[in-house]
Amino acid sequence: MGSAATATTRHRGAGRPWWLVERHLLVYRRSWSVFVADVTEPLLYLIAIGLGIGSLVGEVAGTGVPYARYLAPALLATSAMNSAMNEASQRVFMRIKLEKTYQTMITTPMTVRDIQFGEVSWAVLRGLATTAGFLVAATAMGLVRSPFALLAIPAAALVGFAFAACGLLVATLLRSWYDYLYLQLFMLPMFLFATTFFPLDRFPDAVRPVVQALPLYHAVTLLRQVCLGRIDQHAALSAGYLLLLGLAACALAAGRWRRMLQS
Amino acid sequence: MTSAHREPLLVEGSGLGKTYPAGPGGAAVPAVRGLDLELRRGEALGLLGTNGAGKSTTMRMLAAVSPPTHGTLRVFGLDPLHDGPRIRARLGVVPQDDMLDQELTVRENLVVYGRYFGLPKRVLRERAERLIEFAALEAKADAPVTALSGGMRRRLTIARALVNEPEILLLDEPTTGLDPQARQLLWDRLIRLKNDGVALIVTTHYMDEAEQLCDRVLIMERGALVAGGSPRELIGAHVLPEVLELRFTGTEHAAGCAAVKELIAEGAPWRLEVLPDRLLVAAADGQDAQRRIEARVLPRASLVRRATLEDVFLALTGRALVE
The missing domain is CATH 3.40.50.300 (P-loop containing nucleotide triphosphate hydrolases)
Incomplete structure (x- = not known):
């Protein structure tokens, strides 16, 4: 059987991460419910809090923007974060600990770098799908008006990248499902206080730097500026923060993944 | 090869x-x-x-x-x-x-x-x-x-x-x-x-x-x-070509063991290994060993077989359980 192998096996290194994405596509074709759940959750928040409570709030002080339009981009950022983060931490953790998917993959021409690149790409794609679904719904509800909102797609991809990279790092740090609860202990307050529901000037002065250090704060800032069409230097600053966070997490994760799979 | x-x-x-x-x-x-x-x-x-x-x-x-x-x-x-x-x-x-x-x-x-x-x-x-x-x-x-x-x-x-x-x-x-x-x-x-x-x-x-x-x-x-x-x-290279397996009824086990040891002391070119339930006698000629041992002590059952890789493995790595 041997001689034919070299003729048919290709070594196109560039294509390898895609083969992992292809595997995930095959599996997710059977589980559309995940996508539906990802889009539904932020929509429910948008209706209950954005439109419901928003009708009591009126405009957000100092911005002249109705509350629902103020909230929508923040929920967009959160859903891009959650779907990328959940994919890259929860699912990847299962594949590491339970399913040993990667231990199998590294016996093929796939390298650890290919696997990481594939997983990040897949998580970004999932984040993008969620974002696009939510953006369409929010636009239909009249909550997105600026043509700049189209920039929300690449912005959400950047948010997805940063959190997918963090997820890959976190997945190597979790020892069991109980550790996952600690992660939620960080994610939930971040969701509530990263200027998702109210602006930075509502926080006491002493707390503001803490809020501004949160990754989600920068994701929210970036998407809010883009969706409202009010872009200033803060958007660039936040984009830079997310890019650096993603690259740093990738670099840290690379070492841990190599030790985990190739020792 | x-x-x-x-x-x-x-x-x-x-x-x-x-x-x-x-x-x-x-x-x-x-x-x-x-x-x-x-x-x-x-x-x-x-x-x-x-x-x-x-x-x-x-x-x-x-x-x-x-x-x-x-x-x-x-x-x-x-x-x-x-x-x-x-x-x-x-x-x-x-x-x-x-x-x-x-x-x-x-x-x-x-x-x-x-x-x-x-x-x-x-x-x-x-x-x-x-x-x-x-x-x-x-x-x-x-x-x-x-x-x-x-x-x-x-x-x-x-x-x-x-x-x-x-x-x-x-x-x-x-x-x-x-x-x-x-x-x-x-x-x-x-x-x-x-x-x-x-x-x-x-x-x-x-x-x-x-x-x-x-x-x-x-x-x-x-x-x-x-x-x-x-x-x-x-x-x-590592074991004698044949193995004689001897089984004794309960108390006879020690006697059988002693008999084989005696024969080896007298110059029989064998190697004895004592297991809880049987004796293994490695020999160049298993049937000859069987005859000579049975002249002194009668086992409940005996069997001559060719040495296997398992005998080599056990001879080289010992019988102790490795965890």
């Missing part, structure tokens, strides 16, 4: 070693040290050793997954450190735990795994068909792998390892946990592959398996090679 030497050399390792970095509170212990090995096309090499002897670490190094920390290794003439993907493209790996993709069906497992090698889907669809037949899994082709029995999972894992038509197949304890029928079926498949020119490297705890499948065997202990050669050569 002489014909095998003319076949091209596929694996060449010399002074191969792997030391894992020290864990918290522990010193770094070499998992494998000073291992020399080579493998030619169509050859079957067995790696034997107790748990922790370094078999799996050796397999991971040969599979270009875990880089060696000492010595040199060439697989297909390439360096695993720099040409890992190119080497792995020509290897088939059957891991100890099946590690099948739980989210996919039998057929999808073959096709998706083949995609990791960059093989076109059209080629893979056709190969998956052939491999499903090879693994005798036609009835389960579209079932989720979670619905397979242990033997079926093992066969699928082997079929999966063949999807890239490898030149070397690495099998880590391929038949552990299988019933005798499933083992026979697997051996049959492996012998067919070997006849097709695929080189095999097998780790196993079953000495009959090594004797049946392997042209050459390496016996490892605590990371180092203790003996190597064909099963026949090893038997010739």
